[in-house]
Amino acid sequence: MxxxxxxxxxxxxxxxxxxxxxxxxxxxxxxxxxxxxxxxxxxxxxxxxxxxxxxxxxxxxxxxxxxxxxxxxxxxxxxxxxxxxxxxxxxxxxxxxxxxxxxxxxxxxxxxxxxxxxxxxxxxxxxxxxxxxxxxxxxxxxxxxxxxxxxxxxxxxxxxxxxxxxxxxxxxxxxxxxxxxxxxxxxxxxxxxxxxxxxxxxxxxxxxxxxxxxxxxxxxxxxxxxITAFYHLAVCVCLLCFRFTRSGGQPNRNADTGKCFRRHSLSRSHSARPFGLSGRQNRPAVERSGNVKRESQSIGAYENTPFRQDIRPKTRRPQIERALPQYRRRQRIRTYRRNRTNLYNQALKHYQNGRFSAAAALLKGADGGDGGSIAQRSMYLLLQSRARMGNCESVIEIGGRYANRFKDSPTAPEVIFKIGECQYRLQQKTLQGRLGAA
CATH class of the missing domain: 3.40.50.150 (Vaccinia Virus protein VP39)
Structure with a gap:
């Protein structure tokens, strides 16, 4: 500021x-x-x-x-x-x-x-x-x-x-x-x-x-x-309109009983409707009673039928013996990642306490590794430690490798800026040395 x-x-x-x-x-x-x-x-x-x-x-x-x-x-x-x-x-x-x-x-x-x-x-x-x-x-x-x-x-x-x-x-x-x-x-x-x-x-x-x-x-x-709010409002309006019938929202009346009913109402669940009784109001009483009896039997048979679902057995991954090379390789990878995490945490504590040389010594071999999060953080922390120590040559070297390896990372512009700053300092130092010698 x-x-x-x-x-x-x-x-x-x-x-x-x-x-x-x-x-x-x-x-x-x-x-x-x-x-x-x-x-x-x-x-x-x-x-x-x-x-x-x-x-x-x-x-x-x-x-x-x-x-x-x-x-x-x-x-x-x-x-x-x-x-x-x-x-x-x-x-x-x-x-x-x-x-x-x-x-x-x-x-x-x-x-x-x-x-x-x-x-x-x-x-x-x-x-x-x-x-x-x-x-x-x-x-x-x-x-x-x-x-x-x-x-x-x-x-x-x-x-x-x-x-x-x-x-x-x-x-x-x-x-x-x-x-x-x-x-x-x-x-x-x-x-x-x-x-x-x-x-x-x-x-x-x-x-x-x-x-x-x-x-x-x-x-x-x-x-x-x-826009999202208007979309939600439009969905609500459509749902409200769908609750009414095609007759402009006026309920239909049964010609025999005079009672109102709605055919496409969402307020009644499917379980409340008679199963397969479409158009039974216009049929004769005898035929209607026979249909009701047969339909009730079919409903009972349907309800008494047990529900079966074919569940495919889960395929378990075969256990790898400890002596196999795949298991040993997996263990080496886990141990490597665990050690890198512990090393980064130790170096971070040294950095926070102002012991930049100790942090740089712990992370001296940080080169990006497998490109993971811990490898990137370790290399970035090494760069910050070298910068705090005033070692411009190391900052330029490590920063160049970091910018090439993690060029799409959010910290890449900051690293490039530090490289330029260190190059400017080295140029000023060289210029002052020449003026002093002259």
Whole structure:
């Protein structure tokens, strides 16, 4: 995020903040501290947090999802606005910044409301969907790396309830999304530009972009599609019309008794109708009584006939002896998958605790394996660990193999962006070395 506003003068912005809701003292100290940090421009603007707090109170939010924590300004502001039983799910990968956020949460007394997940956000979102959390969040904020923004949006759309709100920050990129992307522009410019152009055509949401900060897009999740609602209404009308006869809804009258009856009524079950007595009202009494007697006998014979169903015997799979090679091969596959899962869980704990070298050492042989979910996560976690260690050469090598192996995965754009970032750092390092030698 950026706190710079190009369309509002600083003195006017200070006046607007003064006539708004007072800022919490903890948030004031955090904002002043972030202003002196070299990465302070990533902090959320005060007016952006105020908009999110206002929306949370408007829709009476109880569950909030945040992708990108930084030092915890927005998460702290929302935690103070949520009720006591409210819950926040925060996603980030930076241990240094989130340590500051933890201190702020404890200082504000809202740490019990926040659950921090230190792993790639796409993995956390997939885990939440798999755990049945879809449609349970009231408000979500996307404020992380920009290339995977479309993937973040699709997952948040599943997790947010109908009538909930998804907020996306830095949607303007300082106005670069309006201009034609330069040849050396980062991938995020084209990705966000295409994403913005597709928003008005998405019938699942109601979009609006506010010129606050670097652009704050608010997406209201639509209720059930109107076409589906009209379809249900049409089906109900057809069923109601089918209950009436072909005479325009007027009941038929028996010529002999004068009583009303309906021939095609759905209100009477088949068991209530006389079996095979079609047209018996127009027959003579003698013939009608004989038919009734014969039909009653046929009904009794039909009811006394036992119901038989030919059930094919289930074909059981033959048991494979433990000595056969098929059984041993299957056991080796199960053991391999179990070991890879345990190895990934151990490396993830090291990564969450800031021991990136230990995580990379455990996953040094991760090459995508069989292409399964655990193999992909292991390789992605190895890439993140190398990036946190500052090893650009390894990031470029592992990222290239990952992008080729899992090119259709949602994390592929993020990996490609990291590769470009590391290549740029190496070029700058080489250039500085040449200037120093000269």
């Amino acid at each position: 950026t706190t710079h506003l190009s369309n509002v003068a600083p003195d006017l912005q200070n006046y607007l903040n003064a006539i708004g809701e007072p800022e919490h003292p903890v948030l004031t100290r955090l904002r002043e501290k972030a202003g002196h940090h070299r990465m302070g421009k990533m902090a959320i603007a005060r007016e952006q947090a105020a908009v999110l707090v206002w929306l949370a109170k408007l829709i009476r939010a109880e569950k909030y999802l945040e992708i990108g924590v930084f030092t915890g300004y927005s998460s702290t502001a929302l935690a103070l606005a949520l009720p006591e039983h409210g819950r926040i799910t925060a996603c980030d990968i930076n241990v240094t910044f989130t340590d500051t956020a933890r201190q702020v949460w404890n200082e504000a007394g809202v740490a019990h409301k926040i659950s921090l997940h230190l792993q790639p956000a796409l993995l956390t979102l997939d885990d939440l969907i798999a755990q049945g959390e879809a449609g349970s969040y009231d408000l979500a904020l996307i404020d992380a790396d920009k290339p995977p923004t479309p993937q973040y949006f699709e997952r948040c759309l599943k997790l947010v309830r109908q009538g909930g709100i998804i907020a996306i920050d830095n949607i303007l990129l300082n106005g670069r999304v309006m201009r034609e992307a330069a040849f050396d522009a980062p991938p995020s410019v084209k990705i966000l530009k295409d994403f913005n152009q597709n928003l008005p055509n998405d019938t699942r949401i109601v979009p609006i972009t506010l010129p606050v900060g670097d652009g704050l897009t608010l997406l209201l999740k639509n209720n059930e599609d109107q």
